Amino acid sequence: MSPSVPENLEKVLRQVSRFEKKCGRPKRSVQLIAVSKTHPPEKIREAYQAGQRHFGENYLQEALDKIHALSDLDITWHYVGPIQSNKTRLIAENFHWVHSVDREKIAARLSDQRPSALPPLRILLQANISEESTKAGVSLRELPELATSCRGKKGIVLSGLMAIPAPNKYFEQQSKAFRRLKLARDQLQEQGFEHCRELSMGMSSDYEAAVAEGATMIRIGTDIFGPRNS
Numbered sequence: 001m002s003p004s005v006p007e008n009l010e011k012v013l014r015q016v017s018r019f020e021k022k023c024g025r026p027k028r029s030v031q032l033i034a035v036s037k038t039h040p041p042e043k044i045r046e047a048y049q050a051g052q053r054h055f056g057e058n059y060l061q062e063a064l065d066k067i068h069a070l071s072d073l074d075i076t077w078h079y080v081g082p083i084q085s086n087k088t089r090l091i092a093e094n095f096h097w098v099h100s101v102d103r104e105k106i107a108a109r110l111s112d113q114r115p116s117a118l119p120p121l122r123i124l125l126q127a128n129i130s131e132e133s134t135k136a137g138v139s140l141r142e143l144p145e146l147a148t149s150c151r152g153k154k155g156i157v158l159s160g161l162m163a164i165p166a167p168n169k170y171f172e173q174q175s176k177a178f179r180r181l182k183l184a185r186d187q188l189q190e191q192g193f194e195h196c197r198e199l200s201m202g203m204s205s206d207y208e209a210a211v212a213e214g215a216t217m218i219r220i221g222t223d224i225f226g227p228r229n230s
């Protein structure tokens with residue numbers, strides 16, 4: 001029998017602590033986001049009962065069904081998937097964090113559509129750090145302009161950067177990509193984006209390198225919930 005969600009979760013949390021210690025970072029400086037896409041609400045409930053509070057979803061309709069089914073739980077929901085502009089209202093109304101903002105139009109719509117009764121939506125800008133034209137995300141060259149366009153927009157707070165580097169099995173190559181994102185975050189902070197603190201980087205196959213390079217949020221799916229069927 002494959003290990004249960006609580007067992008997997010405990011194992012991942014143990015690893016994160018080990019990696020934090022190994023690179024001299026404070027305990028619990030990395031926030032674990034359990035990416036539950038394609039997995040049913042019962043699995044999320046199991047993880048919640050084991051103490052997990054932050055969950056990430058990629059597909060809006062699927063996410064909304066789960067948010068509804070789990071509304072009795074105190075979950076912090078992160079939207080990490082691609083954003084179509086006609087979906088921004090539902091994202092602005094239902095999530096706490098959005099990791100995948102990659103153009104001004106999306107930032108503007110999230111700002112306009114965030115209900116004023118809710119705290120500001122925390123947004124991360126998704127950057128393309130792999131220099132591949134096919135990958136989603138704003139280029140590092142265009143990042144400062146996008147960040148500037150978020151300034152002064154009500155309802156949203158530019159809170160950091162996110163990236164999904166091209167898969168690479170070598171630790172040193174993984175590290176190099178993550179280092180580029182950290183450098184971009186540091187430069188934005190120097191330019192006065194003082195809330196731009198988070199680095200959302202690292203998935204099941206590369207989170208050790210991400211933690212070593214300063215990730216503040218890692219997004220783990222497979223290592224917690226098992227393989228996805230789709």
Ligand SMILES: *Cc1c(COP(=O)(O)O)cnc(C)c1O
Pocket residue numbers: 035037058080081164203204205219220221222223
């Ligand atoms: C699916 C997904 C993850 C989790 O990936 P795993 O390799 O299963 O850990 C993290 N981030 C994003 C944006 C994803 O789409």
